[in-house]
Amino acid sequence: MKQWIIGGLLAASGMMAAGLVTGSRYEGEREEHGKRFGFSLQDVAPVQNARYTEECGSCHFAYQPGLLPAASWHKLMGTLADHFGENAELDADTAAQLRRYLEANAADRVYAGRSRGIANSLRGMAPLRVTETPYFRRQHEEIPQRAVQGNPDVGSFSRCAACHTRAGEGVYNEHTVRIPGWAGRGD
Amino acid sequence: MPQQDRSIRVWDPLVRVFHWALATAFLAAWLSGEEWLVLHVAAGYTVLGLVSLRIVWGVVGTRHARFTDFVRAPSTVLAYLKDVLTFRARRYLGHNPAGGAMVLALLVSLALSAVSGLALYGYQEFTGPLATMMVHAPHWLGHALEEAHEFLTGLTLLLVVLHLAGVALASLQHRENLVRSMFSGCKQQELS
């Protein structure tokens, strides 16, 4: 009986130590209000706002809010009239609504899937493009130019869904990648 | 717990809980791979925690849990393996020398797998206790870590297969159910 107790205590403390170590200083710098734990089986929590999908997915892939920090979304939503050289104006109400949704579900606001890693990689930066986050760059550092920019079927790293076959669901893992016109998997 | 008057407790509860928890954690880690990173990482942390725990217990634990009980010189291990292959192997209550070597090998392999995984986690996902260290790591190191992690975990799997074979063989040779013993903790004191 005594051994069960000792064993249990040791096991519990062992795992607790591991857990504490994971909540380490490196992520501690993001200790602000409004952060929530989200559990996501997907790599990034999928979009759950129909308005966002409609308004922001009509010209390009509907990037999940968990791909960028709140500051980036804030900047983007404030400059829609010149959205990477295009006009994406919205009425004030819709814009405000969408901005709230994006900021509330941004990478540095919800601990879901790989959003945590994305936020960690930024260290205060707030780029406007997902492709400019250090996280993105590291994940794609082994992809040659000719597979993307030089590939007529892809053209740009910004076109997530061109290669990530389940990007729309928030699933980006290597096994779901198929670069069109490119032999083999995306690895 | 003893079923007959010649039954003896060999494996304490911690050893048993640890053993099956570790098997589950490794299996979970193996199956979750790239697809379910959250689960994979949790399993990896669990492996690391369990291995650390076992090492401590191997120093201060019950008789057959201690490393001193079953860790033997390589020459002894090889001699024992030879005996196994010629059906002359002696039966041990605790781990036999080959089993003892396997315990060490698995602990080392699992620990290295978990640590390489942790480093890779820091490099690729910018998360975890090694993240700060890996932020500025050069690309070749990240790539090497990935290869190392794949190799080490594959090696662990191989060891697991050998371990299963060894347990089966020993069970057959000495006509005892070693798997059941790892659940109940008990073995027959002497075999007829």
Add this chain to the structure above:
Amino acid sequence: MKPFVLVTALLAATASPVLQAETVTEVQNRYRTGGAGPFHFERGERLWNSRQFQERRCSDCHGADLKQPGMHRRTRQPIEPMAPSVAQHRYTDPAKVEKWLLRNCKWTWGRACTAQEKGDLLEYLKRL
């Protein structure tokens, strides 16, 4: 009972194109109250095909055949066909029509279109 159901069903089936025509008319009427009009198909067609700001044209993204899907020339996202005869659901929300006219005029022409120009464009599009 049965004839009633049948008639209702038939009406419902035809409602969509009716809705669509109503939507465009509704928008055009708003322009008319602002002093614009009359609206001409040929003028709309000419506007649609003209090169404007930085040599941009509507057909750059929407394509030459409006019964076929277009493609955003930068993101390569497919755009549903513009012709109501093929994609009438795209003309059921006046707010949506206005939104796209605002954005796309500004981008293609470098400025918002006048009510007259928008009316003409809709006159052209609605007949396709």
